[in-house]
Amino acid sequence: MDDSPKVKFTHEDGKLELSGKSLPEDVSAFYAPILEWLENYALNPQPLTEITFKLTYFNTASSKLILDMLTILEKMSEEGKNVVVNWYYPEYDEDMRDAGQEYSEMVDVPFKHISYNP
Amino acid sequence: MLKHSSTSGFLDFVYDFYKGMKEHEITLVYEGEINHQIMKAFTSLAEGHMTKHAESELLQKKVYHVMVECLQNISKHASHPEVKDDTDYNRGIFLVSRNNDVYNITTGNIIKKEKILYLKELLGHINSLSKTDLNELYKKQLKEGHLSDKGGAGLGFIDIRRKTGKDLEYQFLPLSDSHSFFLFTSTIPRK
Incomplete structure (x- = not known):
């Protein structure tokens, strides 16, 4: 069973995607390089930055690190950069849908909430 | 003779244990170290x-x-009276039971008595909140809280009550001057 999300970065496209489950044994160690990459990317971003969360599950420890990622994005947005978050949730999963709603209320970044049939 | 009677006593216990599990509709029970692999x-x-x-x-x-x-x-908060440095002491019991209406997830582990007051206040507070206030508390803790060395975000209990919609149930049973046994049950309605 996978306990860490699949992470896909492409600097040239300005795209970052996390998918799958997130409950890594050492959540800080897992997310540290992602946050570092994002911080470095923010110094020299593409005209549009798109972060996609297509998670089927994340534990509460991961939720903190997801907020850290969104906070970096919010800072970019405040600096006038074009950013967007795609929040995918399985159509049956009201908890994952609500989590996306909650994050979008917590950070000032454009969110797209997208339901899909897994 | 003694050996025989103690063996049969043990087997009686095993059978009672089996019957108890059936009676309480327990589908999984475990006692031991709780780590990531488990x-x-x-x-x-x-x-x-x-x-x-x-x-x-x-x-x-x-x-x-x-x-x-x-x-x-459990893997973050379990303790033991005879283990001096209990930072890596992660033992406890874990049970899952299921009946027509609900799933119950129950844990039990030894904690230091000094943690009881904090836990009682935290769990009592979480149980007292409305759904809206619970969501606010979650967001506040998510925003202001810090990850502990063991990777805890202080969100687990809040989120369990949010996602189950049921009160958190718990008990503290005294074990010694310094330690107690902490029992915790969450109920998840099947419908």
């Missing part, structure tokens, strides 16, 4: 069990979530 094994077992019983995907996710948070609580 957590993965149990959640995977439970997923298999629930798929077999054709539970809805949303219910499966809720049970899975509560199991993960409860098991991580």
Whole structure:
């Protein structure tokens, strides 16, 4: 069973995607390089930055690190950069849908909430 | 003779244990070290069990979530009176039971008595909140809280109550001057 999300970065496209489950044994160690990459990317971003969360599950420890990622994005947005978050949730999963709603209320970044049939 | 009677006493216990499990509709019971591998094994077992019983995907996710948070609580907070440095002491009991209406996830582990007051206040506070206030508390803790060295975000109990919609149930049983046994049960309605 996978306990860490699949992470896909492409600097040239300005795209970052996390998918799958997130409950890594050492959540800080897992997310540290992602946050570092994002911080470095923010110094020299593409005209549009798109972060996609297509998670089927994340534990509460991961939720903190997801907020850290969104906070970096919010800072970019405040600096006038074009950013967007795609929040995918399985159509049956009201908890994952609500989590996306909650994050979008917590950070000032454009969110797209997208339901899909897994 | 003595050996024989103690063996048969033990087997009687095993049978009573089996009957007790059936009576309380326990589908999984474990006592021992709780680590990441054990957590993965149990959640995977439970997923298999629930798929077999054709539970809805949303219910499966809720049970899975509560199991993960409860098991991580033990691996972060368990203690033992005879273990001096208990930072790596992660033992406890873990039970999953299921009846027509609900799943119950129960954990038990030894904690230092000095943690009881804090836990009582925290759990009591979480139980006293309305759904809206609970969501506000979650967001506040998510924003202002820090990850502990062991990777705890202080969100587990709040999120269990949010996702189950049920009060958190708990008990503290005194073991010694310094330690108590902490029992915790979450109830997840099947419908």
